[in-house]
Amino acid sequence: MSGIIELAGLALVIGGAFFFTAGTLGLIRFPDLRSRLHALTKADNLGLGMLLAGISLLLGSWTAAAILGLTWILALGAASISAHVLSGIEARQQGEP
Amino acid sequence: MTSPTEPALAGIPIADVILGMGVLASVLCTIAPRSRFAQSMGLLGLGVLTTLVWLRLDSVDVALAEASIGGGILAAILVWISTKAPSNPSPDAAAPTRWTWVRPAVGTLCAVTLTVILSSVWLRAEQALPAWDASLSRNMEATGVEHEITGVLLVFRFYDTLLESAVLMLTGVAVLALGRGDAGARAGVDVSFAARPPIPSTLQWFIRVIAPVLFLAGLWLLFAGSSDSGGAFQSGAVLCAVLILLRSAHIPMVTLTRRWLMPLLVAGVLAFILSALTHLSAPFPFPVLLGVEVLLTLGIAAGLYAIYLSLENPA
Amino acid sequence: MMAAALSAGLDLGAFSQVQWYLVLGTAIAVIGAVRMLLTRDLVARLIALNVTGIGSLMIILALAARTDQSSNSGAQATENDPVLSALVITGLVITVAFTGLGAVLIRRIEAPPRVEPEAESALDSIASPDAEEDEQP
Numbered sequence: 188m189s190g191i192i193e194l195a196g197l198a199l200v201i202g203g204a205f206f207f208t209a210g211t212l213g214l215i216r217f218p219d220l221r222s223r224l225h226a227l228t229k230a231d232n233l234g235l236g237m238l239l240a241g242i243s244l245l246l247g248s249w250t251a252a253a254i255l256g257l258t259w260i261l262a263l264g265a266a267s268i269s270a271h272v273l274s275g276i277e278a279r280q281q282g283e284p
Numbered sequence: 285m286t287s288p289t290e291p292a293l294a295g296i297p298i299a300d301v302i303l304g305m306g307v308l309a310s311v312l313c314t315i316a317p318r319s320r321f322a323q324s325m326g327l328l329g330l331g332v333l334t335t336l337v338w339l340r341l342d343s344v345d346v347a348l349a350e351a352s353i354g355g356g357i358l359a360a361i362l363v364w365i366s367t368k369a370p371s372n373p374s375p376d377a378a379a380p381t382r383w384t385w386v387r388p389a390v391g392t393l394c395a396v397t398l399t400v401i402l403s404s405v406w407l408r409a410e411q412a413l414p415a416w417d418a419s420l421s422r423n424m425e426a427t428g429v430e431h432e433i434t435g436v437l438l439v440f441r442f443y444d445t446l447l448e449s450a451v452l453m454l455t456g457v458a459v460l461a462l463g464r465g466d467a468g469a470r471a472g473v474d475v476s477f478a479a480r481p482p483i484p485s486t487l488q489w490f491i492r493v494i495a496p497v498l499f500l501a502g503l504w505l506l507f508a509g510s511s512d513s514g515g516a517f518q519s520g521a522v523l524c525a526v527l528i529l530l531r532s533a534h535i536p537m538v539t540l541t542r543r544w545l546m547p548l549l550v551a552g553v554l555a556f557i558l559s560a561l562t563h564l565s566a567p568f569p570f571p572v573l574l575g576v577e578v579l580l581t582l583g584i585a586a587g588l589y590a591i592y593l594s595l596e597n598p599a
Numbered sequence: 600m601m602a603a604a605l606s607a608g609l610d611l612g613a614f615s616q617v618q619w620y621l622v623l624g625t626a627i628a629v630i631g632a633v634r635m636l637l638t639r640d641l642v643a644r645l646i647a648l649n650v651t652g653i654g655s656l657m658i659i660l661a662l663a664a665r666t667d668q669s670s671n672s673g674a675q676a677t678e679n680d681p682v683l684s685a686l687v688i689t690g691l692v693i694t695v696a697f698t699g700l701g702a703v704l705i706r707r708i709e710a711p712p713r714v715e716p717e718a719e720s721a722l723d724s725i726a727s728p729d730a731e732e733d734e735q736p
Contacts (some may be wrong), residue, residue, distance in 0.1 A: 261494060268490045275484050296619045304623045311627050314650055315634045320642045327646050334653055341620065341664045343679050349688045353695050358649075361695070365642060365702040369709055391633045398632055402625045402658065409662055410621065414680055432681035433688070441685060448689045455696040459703045517692050584692070591699030595706070 192244055199241030206234030220277050224270040232263050300340060307333045320369070324362035331355045344513040345433050348505070352521035357588050360528055364595040428570040429510040437515065438573060445516075446556050449580055456549045456587035459594035483534060491533035498526045506581050516577050520584025527589045541593070545586055552576070552583030620661035628654030641708065645701045652694045656687050663687070 213226025239259050243252035290297045310333050314326030331354045338347040420440070424432060427439040437445050502522035509515035530537060556579075559572050568576065631650030638644055663683035 261497070264490055264494060268487055272484060272487050295614045296616055300616050300619055304619060307623065308626070311630055311650055314646060315630060320640070323643060323646045327649055330650065330653065334657070337620065337657060338660060340616075341660050341679070343660060343663070343684050343687075346660060346684055346687050346691070349691045353691050358695050358698060361699050361702050362646075365705065369642065369706055387637055391637050394636055395629050395633050398629045399625060402628060402655075406621045406625075406658055406662060410617070410665060413665075414682070416682055417680070420681065433684050436681045436685040437688070441682065444685070444689055448692055451693055452696050455700045458700055462703050462707055515688070517688055588695070588699070591696070591703070594703050595699070 192247070196241045196244030199237045199244065201241075203234045203236070203238030203241060206230050206237060208234075210234060221274060224274060228266045228270045232259075232266055235259060235262055303333065303336055303340060307337060320371075321366045324366040327362060328355065328359050331358065345515060345518070348513060348518045349515075349521070352518050352525070353588075356525050357521055357592075360592055361595060364592075368595075428573060431509060431511055431513070431515075433513075434509045434515055438577060439568070442556070442560070445580070446553065446560070449556065449583055450553050452584055452587040453549055453553050456590035459591050460546075463594050483532070488533045488535070491529050491535070495526055495530060498522060498529070502526060506577070509577075516581045517584060520581045521588065523581065523585035524588035524592070527585065528592055531592075545590060548582045548586040549590065550583070552580040555579045617661050617665045620657055620664075624654045624657030624661060626654070627651075627657065630654075641701075641705045645698060645705065648701075649694060649698060652690065656690050659683050659690070660687050 207230070210226045210230030213230060214223050217223045217226060236259050239255040243255050246252075290299070292298065307330065310326060310330040314323055314330050317323055317326065331350060335347050335350045335355065338350055420432065420436070423440070424430075424435055427435040429435050429438070502519050502525075505514040505522060506516060506519035507514075509519070527537075527540075555576050559568055559576055563569075563572070628651050631647045631652075631654055635644050635647035635651060638647065660679075660683065663680040665680075
């Protein structure tokens with residue numbers, strides 16, 4: 188049983204790292220602010236969630252899982268609110284020259 | 285810590301080799317660019333990797349301090365300086381020099397001197413164990429706290445902590461004095477009430493929701509410092525971050541900034557000096573220690589927040 | 600002294616984590632210090648001073664970790680050296696303090712000179728904290 192949990196944890200960590208890399212690649216390569224914000228908020232936060240889930244599986248404690256889950260929710264909120272504010276500022280800058 | 289089963293390259297774990305290469309790369313990304321913005325962002329990336337280095341060296345306290353102070357508050361300072369002062373008025377290439385060999389020669393000489401001095405320090409210190417180990421563990425029960433770093437900071441070397449808090453207090457005083465505005469005692473903070481650009485309501489809602497969570501986290505860091513990783517400085521940085529977030533949300537903090545900022549700035553240092561003068565023989569009793577630590581934390585938060593406020597101020 | 604120490608280190612044939620971070624910290628501190636001495640841009644100097652600080656703190660914390668390894672082998676690993684860790688935390692706080700002060704000073708140094716108000720109105724406004732003149736930042 189513990190072998191399956193460890194394997195699942197490792198798979199989640201590797202998947203999370205892959206999504207983070209994809210998000211960073213999008214941040215570098217996308218041409219526009221809006222698409223870069225897409226990469227930052229969607230790919231990076233999914234990668235973060237998978238990474239934290241894998242870590243809590245590998246640690247094997249419910250307390251750690253709860254704290255890491257709270258961290259993920261706060262990071263989600265921060266990323267989405269920052270993206271909202273940034274795109275609002277850009278829309279205002281482009282709407283009014 | 286390195287376990288014997290970790291993969292290693294000539295005795296150094298592979299994780300440390302990769303991390304070290306990453307740190308060197310981020311140092312070059314910080315030093316090399318000409319644009320101030322790129323340098324600031326490089327320093328922030330270097331701070332994140334440095335936090336990982338502190339964790340590899342098994343020090344959670346230092347990693348917490350680097351993440352909160354070096355990553356959080358320094359980020360606020362660097363973002364302000366790189367957006368408000370984006371251009372370099374005196375670039376390196378524009379300076380005419382009579383002898384072009386002077387700068388590389390000076391650079392090489394300084395590099396060699398520094399390398400010799402630093403290496404001789406740690407080559408000597410590396411083989412010898414510290415002399416304070418045994419007496420430290422012997423005297424820890426008399427301090428009233430269980431975490432060794434907090435005991436060192438607040439009891440054994442409290443003179444260092446006092447001077448460090450005094451440095452932060454003097455920095456707060458200096459930046460408030462540098463603020464432009466009308467002459468007077470409150471010139472530094474008054475300009476912070478000037479008009480600011482509008483923000484979306486979601487930002488205000490979100491900050492009102494998470495500010496208590498962060499406040500709780502900051503308080504927990506303060507009180508956990510007695511038995512686990514944490515302490516006054518990490519807690520003060522998180523509390524300052526809460527203040528910065530509240531300010532970004534345009535939540536009115538007139539009373540806080542006008543009446544409480546300056547008294548809080550000096551209260552920690554004064555309380556520390558007073559309790560040191562009245563307890564000349566022994567370490568402080570636990571209530572006094574706790575009171576001094578709380579006031580120190582508030583002073584650190586006030587000092588860092590004063591730095592943030594004054595960055596918006598000068599024109 | 601140094602030659603003997605170097606040959607003693609090379610005789611082992613292998614380095615340790617502590618030594619790796621000591622060398623890395625020295626390299627970072629030297630790079631930062633040389634950059635700070637040679638550049639003319641004030642913000643670049645401030646950032647290079649920060650990098651130097653990080654390098655020197657890495658040296659101190661690597662020395663703090665050395666007690667771990669010398670008493671490790673089979674016995675319970677002891678904590679890091681708390682005195683050096685406290686020094687590193689102190690160093691971090693002072694780094695952010697002088698960086699903040701330096702940033703404010705840089706903004707004042709590089710700011711365009713403003714027109715000073717008249718001397719009499721300046722003296723008047725000392726008496727009352729809120730004056731009529733509204734300085735736009």
